[in-house]
Amino acid sequence: MSNATRSFFRSASTLSSLAGKGKQTFDVVVVGGGIVGCATARQLKISRPELNIAIVEKEKKLAVHQSGHNSGVLHAGIYYAPGSLKAKLCVEGLDLAYAYLDENKIPYKKTGKLIVAVEPLEIPRLNNLYKRALQNGCRDIEIIDGKRIKEFEPHCVGLQALWSPHTGIVDWGLVTQSYADDFVKRGGKVFVDYPLTEIHSASESSDHPVVIKSRSGLPEIQAKYLLTCAGLQSDRIAQLSGCSTTPKIVPFRGEYLLLKPEKRYLVKTNIYPVPDPRFPFLGVHFTPRMNGDVWLGPNAVLAYKREGYSYFDVSPTDLFDAISFRGMQKLMLKYGSFGVQEFYRGVFYSAQVKQLQRFIPELKVSDVTRGPSGVRAQAMDVEGNLVEDFVFDDGEGPIASRVLHVRNAPSPGATSSLAIAKMITAKATEKFNL
Numbered sequence: 001m002s003n004a005t006r007s008f009f010r011s012a013s014t015l016s017s018l019a020g021k022g023k024q025t026f027d028v029v030v031v032g033g034g035i036v037g038c039a040t041a042r043q044l045k046i047s048r049p050e051l052n053i054a055i056v057e058k059e060k061k062l063a064v065h066q067s068g069h070n071s072g073v074l075h076a077g078i079y080y081a082p083g084s085l086k087a088k089l090c091v092e093g094l095d096l097a098y099a100y101l102d103e104n105k106i107p108y109k110k111t112g113k114l115i116v117a118v119e120p121l122e123i124p125r126l127n128n129l130y131k132r133a134l135q136n137g138c139r140d141i142e143i144i145d146g147k148r149i150k151e152f153e154p155h156c157v158g159l160q161a162l163w164s165p166h167t168g169i170v171d172w173g174l175v176t177q178s179y180a181d182d183f184v185k186r187g188g189k190v191f192v193d194y195p196l197t198e199i200h201s202a203s204e205s206s207d208h209p210v211v212i213k214s215r216s217g218l219p220e221i222q223a224k225y226l227l228t229c230a231g232l233q234s235d236r237i238a239q240l241s242g243c244s245t246t247p248k249i250v251p252f253r254g255e256y257l258l259l260k261p262e263k264r265y266l267v268k269t270n271i272y273p274v275p276d277p278r279f280p281f282l283g284v285h286f287t288p289r290m291n292g293d294v295w296l297g298p299n300a301v302l303a304y305k306r307e308g309y310s311y312f313d314v315s316p317t318d319l320f321d322a323i324s325f326r327g328m329q330k331l332m333l334k335y336g337s338f339g340v341q342e343f344y345r346g347v348f349y350s351a352q353v354k355q356l357q358r359f360i361p362e363l364k365v366s367d368v369t370r371g372p373s374g375v376r377a378q379a380m381d382v383e384g385n386l387v388e389d390f391v392f393d394d395g396e397g398p399i400a401s402r403v404l405h406v407r408n409a410p411s412p413g414a415t416s417s418l419a420i421a422k423m424i425t426a427k428a429t430e431k432f433n434l
């Protein structure tokens, strides 16, 4: 049975609908069927099997947004600020992820990763990255010279590179589904097509004081506790229980190019540039995929809709919401020219190929076609600073002690998902006195 078929049968048996049902009651409701929500619900069920827990997801399937639209990389934790939760959870999450994938026979490849310096001025930056990676506890990384780059990637040129042997690739959508299957096997419930629209406290004193509502035709749910992991909507969901408007989620679309099948031989491993410290994103890279495709990119442009995957996906409300935000205006002032270049590279992809030719000179514009895209939930403060680490929020009012919002679960949230789930479970257990 192919993975896709296996995944279809799994999802068919795991996902339920609440349409036409009466009022529901749970101990804990987790909002969001992305990788963070599914991993967290599973972990909570493992640590407290007696709790009656449900996931509610607004789409008809799981992992429809960030968790199913990403580069599919198991990151080693090289880039992130030492001491940050992001660094710690990535390094911890990588080992947990490999163990989980082995245990559950989910296919992955340890392709490794090269971060390649092609100009002399990039070498000190590469060395700083190496020191940072060592501080973060990344295992078996090394700095290699141009000759050794060719041993790993015969078509790649560079002066020096950081080689990370434990970086890998996997289908994170499949992993999300597997967490959900596991959760359901342990007695959890997953309800799809249930967009949460309101959060209230029960009118009379109740054992289940958190009331959540959805669109008409779907029943109300009452819960003792509510945990939200809503990705691109996390700030809006948090505001439903009285949280502040910031950090705000600004959606950035990343567009990939696809290497034509006859040119896939050019790329075996993940090839990344040395990030330019003047800019907030990692830079376009080469990513082999589990199905044999090779993706190039992504760039980063403002998405005109929170969940808008093309230039034609426009929500006037979402667009106005983003560009009227003071933080976004400040970011545009600071990185305006970078933004324009990214937009240009998105429209005229020959410009993106030019960047990639620095690493594989024989790559031609005719070797690529337009590929898929993903939208990143970029949390931003009112000063226009990108919020790099995790943010949790409680809200206000009588149910604040019953609610925990994950407002920011930054990339690489998929790699870190099992470590994130442990952290959120510990936080929820303490806060809710479970």
Ligand SMILES: Cc1cc2nc3c(=O)[nH]c(=O)nc-3n(C[C@H](O)[C@H](O)[C@H](O)COP(=O)(O)OP(=O)(O)OC[C@H]3O[C@@H](n4cnc5c(N)ncnc54)[C@H](O)[C@@H]3O)c2cc1C
Residues within 6 Å of the ligand: 031, 032, 033, 034, 035, 036, 037, 056, 057, 058, 059, 062, 063, 064, 065, 066, 067, 068, 069, 070, 071, 072, 073, 074, 075, 194, 195, 196, 197, 229, 230, 231, 232, 233, 237, 254, 298, 373, 374, 375, 376, 377, 409, 410, 411, 412, 413, 414, 415, 416
């Ligand atoms: C382009 C791109 C490339 C990336 N590459 C990598 C990578 O290679 N490796 C890696 O580790 N990470 C990568 N990441 C990051 C990773 O994908 C995310 O960190 C991770 O998927 C976040 O998971 P999540 O569950 O928080 O969000 P999501 O997957 O977005 O899930 C949130 C869920 O909440 C649901 N929801 C929202 N509102 C409601 C509502 N009102 N009611 C009910 N449900 C609701 C949504 O429908 C969604 O399913 C990448 C991200 C992007 C965008």
